[in-house]
Amino acid sequence: MTITHPRAAIILAAGQGTRMKSPLPKVLHPVGHRAMLDHAIDAAEALGCERIVVVVGSHSPEVRAHVVKRLGEDAIAVQDPPLGTGHAVRAAEAVLGDFVGQVVVTYGDVPLLKAADIEPVFQNHDGVTVIGFEARDPGAYGRLVMDGDALTAITEAKEASEQVLAITACNSGVMAAPVGLLFSLLAEVTNENAKGEYYLTDVVELARKRGAPTRAVFAGEDQVMGVNAQGELAQAEALFQKVQRETFLAAGVTMPAPETVHFAWDTEIGAGTTIEPFVIFGPGAKIAERVRIRGFSHIEGATVAPGAEVGPYARLRPGAALAEDVKIGNFVEVKNVAMAKGAKANHLSYLGDGSVGAGANIGAGTIFCNYDGFNKAKTVVGEGAFVGSNSALVAPVTIGAGAIVGSGSVIVEDVPADALSLARGRQVNKDGAGAVFREKAAAIKAAKKKA
Known part of the structure; x- marks a missing residue:
């Protein structure tokens, strides 16, 4: 110009x-x-x-x-x-x-x-x-x-x-x-x-x-439309989304149901990426080529590198940075965490403030406990580490490269590289106690019905 x-x-x-x-x-x-x-x-x-x-x-x-x-x-x-x-x-x-x-x-x-x-x-x-x-x-x-x-x-x-x-x-x-x-x-x-x-x-x-x-x-009538009421605002939003969808489709982004996908003004998506139905992009989302964003996911202020997969039902919040081939699965929330190449968190986890090394696996139900009510702290999971399901990592804490955290652990101290860490109460089995419990409970229930 x-x-x-x-x-x-x-x-x-x-x-x-x-x-x-x-x-x-x-x-x-x-x-x-x-x-x-x-x-x-x-x-x-x-x-x-x-x-x-x-x-x-x-x-x-x-x-x-x-x-x-x-x-x-x-x-x-x-x-x-x-x-x-x-x-x-x-x-x-x-x-x-x-x-x-x-x-x-x-x-x-x-x-x-x-x-x-x-x-x-x-x-x-x-x-x-x-x-x-x-x-x-x-x-x-x-x-x-x-x-x-x-x-x-x-x-x-x-x-x-x-x-x-x-x-x-x-x-x-x-x-x-x-x-x-x-x-x-x-x-x-x-x-x-x-x-x-x-x-x-x-x-x-x-x-x-x-x-x-x-x-x-x-100019076109749609381009010059003014907004004076909520109905017109909704109309302007619909027209904006229509243009965004057409732009991304023309640029090589695959959307099986584009009418269900909502974009922000600054959304970036690379060619060859697939966006499944009912995905919402908030401001600051930068998605590279060859990514798959599965249905019902919400992405805002996050970057996603080639080959990564997100969702379904995943949430990426500001500061989430997924490297190549990272996999974020269903009901996983990531906020201000950098995940290195090939890292995975497949199910039901919250990862907030920290980093996850290349190839590390975060088990289902894992929580990065990043907030003590006053301040935020970071959790670092090293390359190739394995965090078992239903674990709580209480920041600030570091899980060393290649370390294993046993399922159900509450980790409050650093775990050395290649170590196995177990932080849970010892299991106790009492023979026959289950049968005794059932008999007592059944008797109480029967007495209540007679009363």
Whole structure:
């Protein structure tokens, strides 16, 4: 991508979001495990914008804090009170300062719009460009009134005539212009309309009166959809997942039931990997090629190397790192543990904080006891070690290379390499005691029935 003029982005995120009916601010609701606002910031960064300003409302300190954490205090503009989109954009004018170049206005509640969809707006270096779309149901959308290739006006549905309402080309709200031109036009916008607000869309007609070129470029309706209610959030999530599934299938990932697999925004999966039904990927999952993720597994913040197998019903939490040919079986949870080549934990175990050496075997029901109520500690299992079923390894503890831990042991001290460690009570057999017990128990039960 060649950038011929400096670029900036103004992201509008000051809406109340009352239709979401949620204590979480609208733009912080996630799509693909990422806040909608972050999707908008991602697009601006991918466009090469050297300045990004997010317009927030005074009613949402959480949104402000989110922006400051990612972009810094200099990226904040405040709209107070909210008086329409034109007023919101003007709130960013002082923050942009002496920036000279093109500026694009986008929205924090439009999570599916990518940099590639926005890029065409920067081709009009002297005038105003908006992104339009052909609506399946134009409804309350603002209409794009076109004269050939030129955009003559954007008319809000409440202000439109019957003739204009018949137009199916609609306004997405995304607009770009040279920064000086945009703010000069906004200074002329009035609030003489049905809502008593300052419409950003009015700058198109004002630009034409000045002789500045105005045009529209088009994107898909799904890409420009805004989210204002929980139903629309679910719809955006479904569209996001559809794109992710199609992308991975095209890249050589096998999914017998792709509609049941859910991805995060940053999921990475190599070609030749198989993802069985009902797998969920949280943020930070990196799966190499030739891996098999079996059904009903959950993976987040974990890396999986070629040839490994995970699941079914497995959970990989942040910090789990599986090397080549590692096998994690059913109902095994791994958190912050590096497992070396060929290591196995096939059944019903919790491995938290530590490492497992190459070729080591972790028996069913093994627990890494990593937390004492105050602090975490590490468990180290050496190369080729064997941990018997139903064992508890109380960290900090090291099981040496080639060591064997007997089933049912509670290990609180280090086990030397190649040693056999047994840490359980001695078994005692009392001949005939079982029969005596049964007779007494049966008598008690019979007496209770008679009573």
